[in-house]
Amino acid sequence: MQTGKFTELPHPASFPSIQQLMQEHSLYDRRLDTLRSKLFLTDSEQLEEVRLKKLKLSLKDEIERLRRLGAS
Secondary structure (H helix, E strand, O other): OOOOOOOOOOOHHHOOOHHHHHHHHHHHHHHHHHHHOOOOOOHHHHHHHHHHHHHHHHHHHHHHHHHHHOOO
């Protein structure tokens, strides 16, 4: 017979707020602006650009989800 361990969910206060997510989104946006200002990107910068775009989109989705739930 197996017994499973139950884990508690993190306390809601430990989840990031919309404001924190927006600040992080802004940081990614500023870094992308820096990359866009360059004439040529190295391979690692190109990968970083793609990664940052995905992170920004993910944050935008999470911000919208929290707004729909009425979080602040």
